[in-house]
Amino acid sequence: MTKIGVLGLQGAVREHVRSIEENGAEAVVVKWPEQLDELDGLILPGGESTTMRRLIDRYGFMEPLRAFGESGRPMFGTCAGLILLAGEVVGYEEPHLGLMNITVERNSFGRQKESFEAALMIKDVADDYNAVFIRAPHIVWAGEGTEVLAECDGRIVAARDRHYLGCSFHPELTDDHRIAGYFIGMAEQAKASLANS
Amino acid sequence: MNTGTDRVKRGMAEMQKGGVIMDVVNAEQAKIAEEAGAVAVMALERVPSDIRAAGGVARMADPRIVEEVMNAVTIPVMAKARIGHIVEARVLEAMGVDYLDESEVLTPADEEYHLLKSDYTVPFVCGCRDIGEAARRIGEGASMLRTKGEPGTGNIVEAVRHMRKVNAQVRKLIHMNEDEVMTEAKIHGAPFEVLMQIKKEGKLPVVNFAAGGIATPADAALMMELGADGVFVGSGIFKSENPAKFARAIVEATTHYQDYKLIAELSKELGEPMKGLEIAGIAAADRMQERGW
Numbered sequence: 001m002t003k004i005g006v007l008g009l010q011g012a013v014r015e016h017v018r019s020i021e022e023n024g025a026e027a028v029v030v031k032w033p034e035q036l037d038e039l040d041g042l043i044l045p046g047g048e049s050t051t052m053r054r055l056i057d058r059y060g061f062m063e064p065l066r067a068f069g070e071s072g073r074p075m076f077g078t079c080a081g082l083i084l085l086a087g088e089v090v091g092y093e094e095p096h097l098g099l100m101n102i103t104v105e106r107n108s109f110g111r112q113k114e115s116f117e118a119a120l121m122i123k124d125v126a127d128d129y130n131a132v133f134i135r136a137p138h139i140v141w142a143g144e145g146t147e148v149l150a151e152c153d154g155r156i157v158a159a160r161d162r163h164y165l166g167c168s169f170h171p172e173l174t175d176d177h178r179i180a181g182y183f184i185g186m187a188e189q190a191k192a193s194l195a196n197s
Numbered sequence: 198m199n200t201g202t203d204r205v206k207r208g209m210a211e212m213q214k215g216g217v218i219m220d221v222v223n224a225e226q227a228k229i230a231e232e233a234g235a236v237a238v239m240a241l242e243r244v245p246s247d248i249r250a251a252g253g254v255a256r257m258a259d260p261r262i263v264e265e266v267m268n269a270v271t272i273p274v275m276a277k278a279r280i281g282h283i284v285e286a287r288v289l290e291a292m293g294v295d296y297l298d299e300s301e302v303l304t305p306a307d308e309e310y311h312l313l314k315s316d317y318t319v320p321f322v323c324g325c326r327d328i329g330e331a332a333r334r335i336g337e338g339a340s341m342l343r344t345k346g347e348p349g350t351g352n353i354v355e356a357v358r359h360m361r362k363v364n365a366q367v368r369k370l371i372h373m374n375e376d377e378v379m380t381e382a383k384i385h386g387a388p389f390e391v392l393m394q395i396k397k398e399g400k401l402p403v404v405n406f407a408a409g410g411i412a413t414p415a416d417a418a419l420m421m422e423l424g425a426d427g428v429f430v431g432s433g434i435f436k437s438e439n440p441a442k443f444a445r446a447i448v449e450a451t452t453h454y455q456d457y458k459l460i461a462e463l464s465k466e467l468g469e470p471m472k473g474l475e476i477a478g479i480a481a482a483d484r485m486q487e488r489g490w
Contacts, residue, residue: 010215054234112295115205116198
């Protein structure tokens, strides 16, 4: 069975576990770096990116997470997780993991009272997707080879760069588990091709 | 695009799960909290233990303090309004505060009615001691709950009581027959529809944090063990000897609440925690948890 981890330092961990299981894959809550070895893919959940970063540093997750991505195993970041994955973050000198060829801006839709729900079209996933944006970031620039999967109000809110998937919104907060299904598909393909190489 | 929906308001609280929300009274404390890994800060004029010591009427913080904190950090900023004080709540909402606490820590403005929180775009957190209070606040539109505990005491006993009670009552409700729910609603003064929703989903529809008396990393971990989704720490951090170290230790103990060796390590040489108060020594009229209806 495909094993998908959810980085369990803080945030909406339980909800991602549910959407993985709804798609028939096995979910693992990752609290320590050693747990990464057994996984076929990893989700970086929504939460507070500054909090997660502090805990990533404190428990020595930084290099193991980068090595995980560089091994070719898929990673999916939602909201705070997208900020962690991004190659550049507007206003910050250094990115966090810096794995995905995109630039993101934090809290770019405003404060909580501007948080919203909107209908989206997501390429290869859904034409009718209800997305929940909470103090959301957006992708201000997508690098060469990065495919834009969804836009909202002219801003990029979902993209894929090789085996990295990211979105500004929170797929885990609704009962629509199609994006998790898409990501599990990426993990299955990567598992098959890594086994053959 | 729809703003202020239940999903957006409750979702904001979901993102705080497993985290620590810290009381701060200025920009400097807010930065220490953010640096330590707080998921949000509560901007106040005084922490609860000082409110208790000062006596008199406790009101919404000076908007200047709230603004200063909002400008100092990128994590969400919460603020407290008095129970039933429509205008304090609207003022804080207009300022762009991310979450409001309709709080018994402040002196109530209304001794009969709470705010109709579903009317606001900004989400609310409210305190509760039992399923009746929890369900009434949800019925009014609260998007997040917390135990009341007994704020500003550094004594965990009331928060433990409230967390255990709510969770035990939720478990009882889930297992009871549907035809018994109306009487349960009557006993607790709880809206029937909210109880039916809790029964159907098998859990509260909003997150429930621990608050009111958390003074050490072990206290925070205890509340997580008892089923809290996260913790609020009020007076505990900035009344301790080394707030930065203390704040980091509370954050780590909340994340790894079942890792007892780690909690032992981070509890070493934290300095003197805040001096606690025995609940029995507080006159009934001075107990903040009695506020709210």
